[in-house]
Amino acid sequence: MASHRRPKQPTRTRVTVLTATAAAAVALSSQSAVAAPDKPNKDEVKAKVDALYEEAEQATEKFNGAREHQEKLEKEIAQLQDAVARDQGGLNDLRNTLGSMATAQYRGGGIDPSVALLLSGDPESYLDKASTLQQLSGRQLQAIAEIQAKQRALAQQRQEATGKLADLDATRKELGEKKKAAQDKLAEAQALLNTLTAQERSQLKDEEAQQSKAGRTAGEGAAPVASASGRAGAALAAAKTKLGSAYIMGATGPSAYDCSGLTQWAYGQAGVSISRTTYTQANDGTRIGRSQLQPGDLVFFYDDLHHVGLYAGNNMTLHASNPRGGVKYESMDNMPFQFGVRVG
Template sequence: MASHRRPKQPSRARVTVLTATAAAAVALTSQAAHADPKPTKTEVKAKVDKLYEEAEQATEKFNGAKEKQEKLEREVDNLQDKVARGQDQLNEQRDALGAVAAAQYRSGGIDPSLQLFLSSDPDDFLQQAGALDQISGRQTDTLKKVQAKQRELAQQRKEAAGKLADLADTREQLGKKKSEVKAKLAEARKLLNSLTAAERAKMAEEQERANRASERAALKAAGGSTAGGSTAGGSTSTGSSANIGKGSGLAGAAFAAAQSKIGSPYVFGATGPSTYDCSGLTSWAYAQAGATIPRTSQAQANAGQRIYSQSQLQVGDLVIFYGDMHHVGLYAGNGQVLHAPRTGTVVRYEAIGNMPFQFGVRI
C-alpha cells in the first residue's frame, strides 16, 4: 500500500537563511550592476586640478590668518611693554608720595588724605576728588599724575586683553584653514594614488611637458614681436611693448628677482627662499626690490594702482586672477605671466589667458 505521508517541510530557520542569502545575492548583483566605473586618468586629473585650486583658495585664507596673527602678536608685545614701563613709572610716583609721607611722619604725623592714599586702593581714594584740597599743591600734582597713569594703564591692559582674545580666535582660524588645505591635498593624493603607476608617470610627463611649453612660449615672446603676442585664449594683445625680463624701476627689479626663482616648487604658505605659493612669490620678489607689499593676493589687489586693460600692463606689475582674487602673478610682457601656479608645479611662465584675468596692480 502506497504511503500518503506529506513531504517534510523546510524549517523556518532554513527558510530565513535561504531568504537572506538570496537577498544578499540580489543586492550584490545590483551593486555590481550600478557600481561607478573607475575614473579615467583624464577625469582624475580634472578632479585633482579642481582640488588644487580649492586648496590654493584655502591657502590664501590661511596666509591672511597667519599675517593677522603675526600683526596681533607684535601689537600685544608692544602693549605689554607699555604696561610694564607704565607700571614702573607708577611705582616711581608712588615712591615719591611715600617719601612725602615719611617726612610728614617724622615731623609729627601724616596728612589723613595722604595716609588714606597709601593704605588703600588709590582708585578708591582718587574718586574722592574733594580730598585733593586737603593736600599741598605739590602732592596734588603728584596724585594727579598717578591718577592719569593708572587710567592709562587700565586702558592699555584692557586693549591688550582684547588683542589677546583676537589672537586666540585668529590662531583657531589659522588651524582650521591649515586643516582645510591639508584635507584638499590629501584628497588629491588619494585620487592620484587610485591611478596605476604608469598613469601617474604619464600625468607627470604631461605636466613637465606643459612646464617646458610655457617656458618656450615665454622665450619665443621675448625674442619675437613686441607689438602684440598672442595669448592662450586666441586673442592678440595690441599695446604691450615690453619684452620678457626687460622691466624697469621697482617693478622691473621685483620681476628680475622672481625670474631667479623659476623652477622653484610651489608649497602652500611658503615665502621662499626655495619654495613659494603664489602671493609668497610676489611679496618676496617685491621685498628683494626694497618694497613691502601685503602677504595675500586679496590684499595685494589693493596695494597700488589698478590696471584693467591688459594692453597697459608693464613688466613686473601684479596680475590678479579669478573673481575672488585668490591667485596673483607678475606680468612678464607679451601676454605672459610669471607665477607659482599650484601644488605639483613650479615657478614658471604661463599665458595670461590661461586664467580668468581680473586686473593688474602697479606698485
C-alpha cells in the same frame, strides 16, 4: 545505535528552486557590476585634482591672512605689555615720591590723614576724590594727579591688551581651521592621483613637463624685462631665478613658495615691500586692464582673487601654480583673469 540511512535525495522541485536562486544571484551580481561607476580616467582625475588645488589655494590665502594678523597682534601685544611694565614702574616711582612727602610730614610732627589713607587704604577709590581735598599741599596734589593719570592710562592699556589677547586666541583658532581645510583638499587631491596606474601617472607627468617646457619657451620669448619699469622688471627677474621651485602652502622662499609668497618675495628682492596675501596685494598699487599690462605687473585671477602671478609679457604669467606644477610660466588664458596691479 547510529543510523546508516542514506541521505534523502533532493526532489525535482527542490533542484529547480536551487537552480533558480543561483541564477538570480549571478544575474544580480552582473547587474551590480554594470551599475558600478567607472573608474575616472587620467584626464578626469587631472580635472578633479586641479579643482581641489584651487579650493586648497583659497584656504591657503585665508590661512596666510590669519597668520599675518596673528603676527601683527603678537607684536602689538608685546608693545602693550612693555608699555604697561614701563607705566607700572613710573606709577611706583610716583607713589614712592608721595610716600617720601608723607614721611617728611610725619617726622615734622604729623601726617595728613588723607595722605595716610592714600598710602595704606584703597588708593584707587581714593584718587577720584583726592583732588577735592584742599588740605593737601600743592606738591602732594600734583603727585596725586600724576598718579591718577598714570593709573587710568595703565588700566586702559591693560584692557586693550586683554582684548588683543582674546583676538589672538580667535585668530589662532581660525589659523588652525584654514590650515586644516587646505591640507584636507591637498590630501584629497593626492588620494585621487594615487588611484591612477603607474603608467597613467607617468603620462600625466610627461604632459605636465611638456606644458611647462612650452610655457617656458613662450615666457622666455616674451617682452624683455627692460621694457618694464625698473622695480617691476627687477621683481620679474628675481622670480625667474625660482623657476622650477616647489609650491608649498604658506611658503615665502627661498626654496618653495605659494602664489602670493612668490610675488611678495620677488618684489622684496627689488626693494619694494608688498603685503602677504592676494586679497591685500590687490590694493598694493594701481589697478590696470589687460591691455595696459607690462612685464613685472601683478596679475590676479578668479572672482575671489585667490591667485596672483607676475606678468611676463606675451600673454604669459610667471607664478607659483600648484603642488604639481610649482613655479612656472603659464598662459594667461588658462585662468580667469581679473585685473593687473602696477606696484609703486
